[in-house]
Amino acid sequence: MSHSNEDKNLSFVLEKAGVVYFEDRPIPELGPQDVLVNVKFTGICGSDVHYWSHGAIGDFVVREPMVLGHESAGIVAAVGEQVDRLQIGDRVALEPGIPCRSCTRCKDGQYNLCFHMAFAATPPIDGTLAKYFALPQDFCYKLGKDTTLQEGALVEPLSIAVHIVKQASIRPGQSLVIFGAGPIGLLCCAVAKAFGATRIVAVDINKTRLTFASQYAATHTFESRKVSAEEMAKDIISECELGHGADAAIDASGAEPCIQTAIHVLRTGGTYVQGGLGRPNINFPIGSLCNKELTIKGSFRYGSGDYELAIKLLKSKRVSVKELITSCYPFKEAERAFEGVKAVQGIKTLIQGPE
Structure with missing residues (x-):
């Protein structure tokens, strides 16, 4: 799948502790089972703030520039040729970790414990604070018609x-x-x-x-x-x-x-x-x-069925998350949003866009 030069993928990049900048990056190429998501809202997690403040969490050290963010929802913008579960225009929550699917833990059904997990915004893997993010179709979950994209960004912490x-x-x-x-x-x-x-x-x-x-x-x-x-x-x-x-x-x-x-x-x-x-x-x-x-x-992240159940809980109104959203910043003010979270302002802060 090719893109014209006008296509831009504005991203919020962490260079090292305390140093962030915006950068147009290439739009990800899609494999046959992948979908390209136009990210609409991203929640800020404590781990994002920790990388921004300290440049590392334990053994995970930011050694080269990395896009932040992993709690996102958006709209499917393109699909690989074998994609059969989703179509362009679908509103989806993103499960931001891709397991290898072949190690013992993956085969046990505990893919969250995969030896080779590639998890968004965990060095060196880029995160979702970008205009476009590519994921395998089975890690994108359709939102219920009454669930907003803002609420969709909270499916990750809910999971x-x-x-x-x-x-x-x-x-x-x-x-x-x-x-x-x-x-x-x-x-x-x-x-x-x-x-x-x-x-x-x-x-x-x-x-x-x-x-x-x-x-x-x-x-x-x-x-x-x-x-x-x-x-x-x-x-x-x-x-x-x-x-x-x-x-x-x-x-x-x-x-x-x-x-x-x-x-x-x-x-x-x-x-x-x-x-x-x-x-x-x-x-x-x-x-x-x-x-x-x-x-x-x-307890480590989420495993088989957790995202599906989170979405069902929202759909059936058994759980509501909108009360937790206390502020939403435009993409260009992403750093201000991070400062707010670091100062423990509100409960859940979202970043919108980039449009």
């Missing part, structure tokens, strides 16, 4: 929440405590509610976020206190009427005191899921883990 709540094995009637009322923690509240959890406690230090959580999907909120983890867990259990403890706890904060409190807040036989990234090593109440025979799980 992370779906994966985390699945990892927590939430069943109807269960209780759950979620530490951290940022976008992922809030979306976990909404997904848990859709899964039938009847007691959903959001824990945070930020009063504004907790007020939002109680209006959004939490049944109870709890403001973090400067007491021991055991004491705080006791307070949460008594104030939120959790009986012998919560059925499940999710940490979406990465903060050591939250992780410790989460272990203490669980009932015997409960399930703990780590969703947030914090320091690489923390002090952990391992005695509780054994005595209570807890199940402990990590």
